[in-house]
Amino acid sequence: DGGITQSPKYLFRKEGQNVTLSCEQNLNHDAMYWYRQDPGQGLRLIYYSQIVNDFQKGDIAEGYSVSREKKESFPLTVTSAQKNPTAFYLCASIGYYGYTFGSGTRLTVV
Amino acid sequence: GENVEQHPSTLSVQEGDSAVIKCTYSDSASNYFPWYKQELGKRPQLIIDIRSNVGEKKDQRIAVTLNKTAKHFSLHITETQPEDSAVYFCAASRLASGSARQLTFGSGTQLTVLP
Numbered sequence: 001d002g003g004i005t006q007s008p009k010y011l012f013r014k015e016g017q018n019v020t021l022s023c024e025q026n027l028n029h030d031a032m033y034w035y036r037q038d039p040g041q042g043l044r045l046i047y048y049s050q051i052v053n054d055f056q057k058g059d060i061a062e063g064y065s066v067s068r069e070k071k072e073s074f075p076l077t078v079t080s081a082q083k084n085p086t087a088f089y090l091c092a093s094i095g096y097y098g099y100t101f102g103s104g105t106r107l108t109v110v
Numbered sequence: 111g112e113n114v115e116q117h118p119s120t121l122s123v124q125e126g127d128s129a130v131i132k133c134t135y136s137d138s139a140s141n142y143f144p145w146y147k148q149e150l151g152k153r154p155q156l157i158i159d160i161r162s163n164v165g166e167k168k169d170q171r172i173a174v175t176l177n178k179t180a181k182h183f184s185l186h187i188t189e190t191q192p193e194d195s196a197v198y199f200c201a202a203s204r205l206a207s208g209s210a211r212q213l214t215f216g217s218g219t220q221l222t223v224l225p
């Protein structure tokens with residue numbers, strides 16, 4: 001069953017802590033994306049990767065980092081530099097028929 | 111870069127009525143316009159898309175129209191049902207080699223269908 005898997009579904013972060021959100025796809029897609037969604041707002045692009053070992057900043061990259069060591073995996077790290085990380089995070093990959101989204105990770109600062 | 115504006119931000123209709131959501135885009139090179147439906151706490155799901163070589167596309171109760179000259183496109187839902195209640199996002203992109211590229215999203219419309 002092809003698709004994108006995000007984990008965990010819920011994540012709690014303490015002040016000053018780094019946390020990593022997982023995104024794995026078995027669709028053989030080259031391009032992958034991370035979006036942040038705040039309540040009542042649209043999807044804002046954090047980082048994207050068109051190919052393995054390459055990634056680019058999106059519109060709101062400050063306080064986040066990514067890696068793309070494998071085609072299947074595109075993890076997102078929310079660093080302590082991100083002052084307002086509470087949000088819903090969506091990973092996506094792109095193929096011929098457009099975007100496929102993961103089920104999201106809801107991150108809350110405690 | 112591309113900028114997509116979406117209106118209205120909230121929309122309430124009576125069950126059975128029609129709903130229309132409008133989007134404008136800024137990049138005249140954009141040629142792929144998908145619409146996504148997102149239910150609360152879930153992932154966005156593609157419901158319909160249109161490419162710039164057509165002006166209208168219909169799928170049962172859902173239709174999308176595109177005006178390339180004016181750079182706007184709209185989603186039309188007829189005979190609305192309570193299960194249509196969700197947030198709807200428009201998006202724009204350039205197709206390259208037949209495949210979609212990075213999408214720019216509108217800010218979303220919360221549609222509520224009242225029974």
